[in-house]
Amino acid sequence: MEESRRYDVIIIGGGTAGLTAAIYAARAGLQTLILESGVYGGQIIPSPKVENFPGLPGISGAELAQRLYDQATQLGVQLQFEQATGLLTGDVQTVLTETGRWQAAAVILTAGTKNRPLGLENEGRLTGRGISYCATCDGAFYKNKTVAVIGGGNTALDDAETLAAICKQVYLIHRRDSFRGDAATVRRLQALKNITFMQPYTIAALEGEQTLTAVRLRHMQTNEEQRLPLDGLFVAIGQIPQNQPFSPPVELDDAGYIRAGEDCHTNLPGVFAAGDCRTKSVRQLVTAAADGAVAALAAAEYIRAHALHAR
Numbered sequence: 459m460e461e462s463r464r465y466d467v468i469i470i471g472g473g474t475a476g477l478t479a480a481i482y483a484a485r486a487g488l489q490t491l492i493l494e495s496g497v498y499g500g501q502i503i504p505s506p507k508v509e510n511f512p513g514l515p516g517i518s519g520a521e522l523a524q525r526l527y528d529q530a531t532q533l534g535v536q537l538q539f540e541q542a543t544g545l546l547t548g549d550v551q552t553v554l555t556e557t558g559r560w561q562a563a564a565v566i567l568t569a570g571t572k573n574r575p576l577g578l579e580n581e582g583r584l585t586g587r588g589i590s591y592c593a594t595c596d597g598a599f600y601k602n603k604t605v606a607v608i609g610g611g612n613t614a615l616d617d618a619e620t621l622a623a624i625c626k627q628v629y630l631i632h633r634r635d636s637f638r639g640d641a642a643t644v645r646r647l648q649a650l651k652n653i654t655f656m657q658p659y660t661i662a663a664l665e666g667e668q669t670l671t672a673v674r675l676r677h678m679q680t681n682e683e684q685r686l687p688l689d690g691l692f693v694a695i696g697q698i699p700q701n702q703p704f705s706p707p708v709e710l711d712d713a714g715y716i717r718a719g720e721d722c723h724t725n726l727p728g729v730f731a732a733g734d735c736r737t738k739s740v741r742q743l744v745t746a747a748a749d750g751a752v753a754a755l756a757a758a759e760y761i762r763a764h765a766l767h768a769r
């Protein structure tokens with residue numbers, strides 16, 4: 459790589475937030491680099507159909523990612539496939555990677571989160587083939603079918619409620635007798651005829667060749683196992699934000715999300731956070747895109763106000 463090449467803005471992460479930030483940054487006249495550790499597009503890539511992105515109903519996640527990438531690169535945005543491993547801040551922001559360092563006047567962190575996986579054999583192979591991590595995105599594919607949700611937090615409870623309105627039968631599998639999520643939601647779920655609570659159970663194994671066909675449940679106290687045939691399984695056992703390489707100096711909350719409000723400002727001047735990686739209540743494609751715009755315009759204003767343009 460070119461040692462310490464200076465950009466106006468470096469965006470860490472090439473998901474929806476990062477690519478949208480890049481489009482806005484480039485259109486604001488900023489020399490823009492995206493550093494992406496894996497595949498551009500982020501978490502949306504495996505979704506066969508995105509039904510809730512305004513104006514593009516039914517687009518596949520891969521197609522949406524490609525369109526965002528094409529739009530950004532046609533505006534002159536550069537993308538490097540490198541893993542960011544650290545951040546040094548000051549008048550110039552320096553992003554450390556496995557192979558070197560990149561510099562910019564401003565940095566936008568959009569590293570996102572990863573769904574916490576169950577860690578079971580076949581989980582990767584069956585993801586998108588009966589296993590989903592997003593009921594809002596994929597629930598409609600299971601109309602009148604039998605599904606399960608695993609988890610005991612608010613995401614799992616909300617997913618169960620969403621799915622109960624669509625599916626014939628919903629099993630809510632949780633490893634403890636009490637829920638971490640809101641008691642009021644639990645009471646609403648208990649009143650629904652098509653939800654069955656499976657507690658305290660965990661999933662010991664996933665079955666299915668082409669698609670998921672069943673799970674093996676294991677009782678947490680007796681270790682007894684039983685087979686539960688399913689059309690779909692929604693995994694909602696938490697998220698893992700990908701912010702560790704940037705803290706310190708960037709301030710995180712107790713769950714590991716970057717402390718940043720709707721203006722996308724972090725605790726550091728010239729460092730912004732957008733999308734799922736920051737503290738927020740709704741983590742959806744459209745809110746990630748909105749954050750990307752806000753963060754890029756905030757970065758442009760920061761660069762203008764401090765006369766830090768690279769050219």
Ligand code: NAP
Pocket residue numbers: 574575576608609610611612613614616633634637638639660694695696697
């Ligand atoms: P969460 O609150 O961390 O809950 C994760 C759940 O998954 C817990 O019940 C946990 O069980 C269970 N779990 C973790 N690892 C597991 C494993 N390996 N096997 C089986 N179960 C496992 O995560 P979340 O539900 O995604 O929520 C994240 C945050 O967003 C929370 O603060 C939540 O309140 C908030 N949120 C709010 C709303 C809302 O207000 N409507 C909606 C969604 C999310 P244990 O309880 O036994 O640890």
